[in-house]
Amino acid sequence: MKPFRLLFSIATLALIVLLTLTATIAEASTPKPAPAPIDPRILIKSVNAATGTIVIQYMRDKTIRTYTMDDLTAIKINDSPGKMADVKVGMQLTAYVERDAHTLDSASIDNASPGPTPPPKKK
Numbered sequence: 001m002k003p004f005r006l007l008f009s010i011a012t013l014a015l016i017v018l019l020t021l022t023a024t025i026a027e028a029s030t031p032k033p034a035p036a037p038i039d040p041r042i043l044i045k046s047v048n049a050a051t052g053t054i055v056i057q058y059m060r061d062k063t064i065r066t067y068t069m070d071d072l073t074a075i076k077i078n079d080s081p082g083k084m085a086d087v088k089v090g091m092q093l094t095a096y097v098e099r100d101a102h103t104l105d106s107a108s109i110d111n112a113s114p115g116p117t118p119p120p121k122k123k
Contacts, residue, residue: 037116042093044109049084054104056093059115067096067104074106082109 039059046055055066069075075082077091092112099105 034119036118039115041113041115043112044087044089044091044093046089047084047087049087052084054084054087054107066102067098068102069104069107072099073104076106076108078110079108 041059043057043059044054045057045064046053048054052069053066054069055064057064069084073084075084075087077086087109090112091109093107094110095106095108097105097107
């Protein structure tokens with residue numbers, strides 16, 4: 001009876017080790033999907049020249065902020081001096097300096113660049 005118990009114990013232990021190794025190998029061989037790329041752009045969502053307000057959206061986390069642009073705001077559009085009337089929805093805010101929490105002191109604006117391309121989907 002004792003040899004049977006010993007053989008049964010060895011066989012059970014071997015089966016547990018085999019199943020554990022199989023699960024570990026299967027998990028390691030399954031490729032993880034690539035994380036979505038972060039979009040660093042800041043896009044202009046709306047412009048109101050009458051009130052001097054501009055609404056921007058940070059594409060990385062989709063937060064939206066509203067700023068005021070006044071006569072003292074230095075605006076550059078495509079590296080040339082510009083005016084509030086030249087700012088269009090869909091353009092990209094490439095750099096800015098806040099005068100206070102709601103007013104821009106300067107803004108550099110360009111035509112929007114394309115966002116990052118997502119990783120290809122696995123079939």
